[in-house]
Amino acid sequence: xVAQKAKVTIFDVAKASGVSSxxxxxxxxxxPGVSDATREKVLQEARKLGWRPNGAAQSLAxxxxxxxxxVLGYDPQLLSVEPYIMRxxxxxxxALEERDYSLLxxxxxxxxxxxSILEDWIATGNVDALxxxxxxxxxxxxxxxxxxxxxxxLAIADASLTGGLPxxxxxxxxxxxxxxxxxxxxxxxxxxxxxxxxxxxxxxxRDAAFSEITTELGIRYRCLHADYTPESxxxxxxxxxxxxxxxxxxxxxxxxxxxxGESVASMKNVSxxxxxxxxxxxxxxxxxAAHPAITALGRNVLESGRLAAQLMLKLIDGExxxxxxxxxxxxxxxxxxxxxxxxKFAAHSQR
Amino acid sequence: xVAQKAKVTIFDVAKASGVSSxxxxxxxxxxPGVSDATREKVLQEARKLGWRPNGAAQSLAxxxxxxxxxVLGYDPQLLSVEPYIMRxxxxxxxALEERDYSLLxxxxxxxxxxxSILEDWIATGNVDALxxxxxxxxxxxxxxxxxxxxxxxLAIADASLTGGLPxxxxxxxxxxxxxxxxxxxxxxxxxxxxxxxxxxxxxxxRDAAFSEITTELGIRYRCLHADYTPESxxxxxxxxxxxxxxxxxxxxxxxxxxxxGESVASMKNVSxxxxxxxxxxxxxxxxxAAHPAITALGRNVLESGRLAAQLMLKLIDGExxxxxxxxxxxxxxxxxxxxxxxxKFAAHSQR
Numbered sequence: 001x002v003a004q005k006a007k008v009t010i011f012d013v014a015k016a017s018g019v020s021s022x023x024x025x026x027x028x029x030x031x032p033g034v035s036d037a038t039r040e041k042v043l044q045e046a047r048k049l050g051w052r053p054n055g056a057a058q059s060l061a062x063x064x065x066x067x068x069x070x071v072l073g074y075d076p077q078l079l080s081v082e083p084y085i086m087r088x089x090x091x092x093x094x095a096l097e098e099r100d101y102s103l104l105x106x107x108x109x110x111x112x113x114x115x116s117i118l119e120d121w122i123a124t125g126n127v128d129a130l131x132x133x134x135x136x137x138x139x140x141x142x143x144x145x146x147x148x149x150x151x152x153x154l155a156i157a158d159a160s161l162t163g164g165l166p167x168x169x170x171x172x173x174x175x176x177x178x179x180x181x182x183x184x185x186x187x188x189x190x191x192x193x194x195x196x197x198x199x200x201x202x203x204x205x206r207d208a209a210f211s212e213i214t215t216e217l218g219i220r221y222r223c224l225h226a227d228y229t230p231e232s233x234x235x236x237x238x239x240x241x242x243x244x245x246x247x248x249x250x251x252x253x254x255x256x257x258x259x260x261g262e263s264v265a266s267m268k269n270v271s272x273x274x275x276x277x278x279x280x281x282x283x284x285x286x287x288x289a290a291h292p293a294i295t296a297l298g299r300n301v302l303e304s305g306r307l308a309a310q311l312m313l314k315l316i317d318g319e320x321x322x323x324x325x326x327x328x329x330x331x332x333x334x335x336x337x338x339x340x341x342x343x344k345f346a347a348h349s350q351r
Numbered sequence: 352x353v354a355q356k357a358k359v360t361i362f363d364v365a366k367a368s369g370v371s372s373x374x375x376x377x378x379x380x381x382x383p384g385v386s387d388a389t390r391e392k393v394l395q396e397a398r399k400l401g402w403r404p405n406g407a408a409q410s411l412a413x414x415x416x417x418x419x420x421x422v423l424g425y426d427p428q429l430l431s432v433e434p435y436i437m438r439x440x441x442x443x444x445x446a447l448e449e450r451d452y453s454l455l456x457x458x459x460x461x462x463x464x465x466x467s468i469l470e471d472w473i474a475t476g477n478v479d480a481l482x483x484x485x486x487x488x489x490x491x492x493x494x495x496x497x498x499x500x501x502x503x504x505l506a507i508a509d510a511s512l513t514g515g516l517p518x519x520x521x522x523x524x525x526x527x528x529x530x531x532x533x534x535x536x537x538x539x540x541x542x543x544x545x546x547x548x549x550x551x552x553x554x555x556x557r558d559a560a561f562s563e564i565t566t567e568l569g570i571r572y573r574c575l576h577a578d579y580t581p582e583s584x585x586x587x588x589x590x591x592x593x594x595x596x597x598x599x600x601x602x603x604x605x606x607x608x609x610x611x612g613e614s615v616a617s618m619k620n621v622s623x624x625x626x627x628x629x630x631x632x633x634x635x636x637x638x639x640a641a642h643p644a645i646t647a648l649g650r651n652v653l654e655s656g657r658l659a660a661q662l663m664l665k666l667i668d669g670e671x672x673x674x675x676x677x678x679x680x681x682x683x684x685x686x687x688x689x690x691x692x693x694x695k696f697a698a699h700s701q702r
Contacts, residue, residue: 050474067455072440072441072444074441074444074445074448083434085437086436086437089423089456090423090425090458093423093425093456093457093458094425094458094460096457096458097425097457097458097459097460102455102456102457103455103456103457104418104453104454104455104456105440105444105453105454105455105456106444106447106448106453106454107441107444107445107447107448108448109445109448123401229636230636230639230640231639233640234640256636256637256640259637259640259641260639260640262642263640263641263642263644266642267642285580285581285607286607286610286637288581288582288611289581289584289585289607289610289611289614290610290614291613291614291615291617291618293614
């Protein structure tokens, strides 16, 4: 494990072929300037010696790195708590692989770090394009990328947050309506929500949509902001269950908090779905494995990842990219939702 | 988003400084051959113009890419079902960041692909070191890496599987003993296990240890192999619960299957832990969020990732690396384990 073993170079190939190194270079790169016989001979010797193009030299020559950059915020709790990021990476990776691209990941320790990693990539050209996730309102990364249009960049976020950058966007406002109307159709008139962190862009979009639609439908709505962890989801659930009149349905902004909420209900002998309906925003194996299995608003995150990769490859190729919608949310009805409790319980909860 | 904007090159700096490009190169690279005054002037102009070293050119010059390669098997279900990989990536990323290294990820579509991506990295020098995960028995990647000692490589696996490559290893046999002895101390004499895929190296190690230790302690033991998904964990649990005499405790090789198993018990009105104890091998938020919360054998995966990164950086620096143990497993006792059911139930289960 000391110095790297010398690679086979074009000089080795030149020596073996009995021609000059520039002739080898022409031959290997498919350029004119050598006879067909020489080209054939060179390719033969190159194969025999096991010559392979040098990655860095090739990058320089093509000014392509064949890498897409992704900065992940270093919050082990948040990163590992949800299957979302890993699914997105799976989708990205599989689509990039079709073009021999790879994903270059760096971990940012704080917001400043986030920006400085992007600055470094822009300055050094270490990646061909960038993907931005988890945008906050007024995110400094947007200005940075707008000031550097030479670096292709795609954001996964609501288009209202991305200042005109190419965006893969999801219809969170529409999805909020889907869930509220589903619960309303079951008869619920008193709905609560355990949301993600208030400063995240998509929390903001969802908050606005929930207020608006519940007001429009005349439904009582309250919201507590948590941080996606099971502990915060459990705490919020305990508080919501102690309110009078108790909400008859709770929507959780992720699957982990929904599972934690269902456990709190079980501990407090609040029967799901007879006394409380539960919906998870984002579907995963956790909702399937829970008992009762949790109704969820799912979407194909893998497909989002693939789509994001394809859009970035288009940007790299110099094509125009319009804002694109993520695969739509779909409500998967399971056992955790039903009509609200009847008057007997309602009277009980309002005593 | 068309062609890349021309970067500031040393020629631009040369023009602005009124010196030759080789003088600029000497000055910027801190080499002798220019006067102090010229060096000062060049640095000043370079700063003014915003010159940054070109990533690929710098890589060529240093023969370092500052990248660590990781190939992930493309199985969206497996990749997203467990928090393990994402935690490992968090740990790797945070330790690599301290040395300005990044993680280069490619997705392999099948086993052959796995090997050919590694071959490509070895041939092109596109990464400084490689990390191998999820080794199978007789894994072809081991031979490939042994044939290419110039590429630093670390495996996370049981050392018996890695043919002498530097290895970060976990004491799975010891951990198997910890769980069996814990259950034996509670009084269990009939234990089952829902394991991961039989072909995985660490399943094999665990299988051997479980057989040996249960035989030694005179404990009845049976094992069903599943694939880490909730569906497979639920199926195996249903089968185990229909066996007579029914096992009084089930150990699951991951958290997702443990959660699914607990749900099956709840559906079948088998009370946890009064009639059935449940342990998860690998701890996560899911075990905390479940009801009852699930006893688990945990370890600090984040720290494993950090350790793996540090070992790879040592290998890159040409240092010797002995096999290293991962952070130890620790049993976190929660509410899903207790003494086995008393004779009344035992009689019932044997009717």
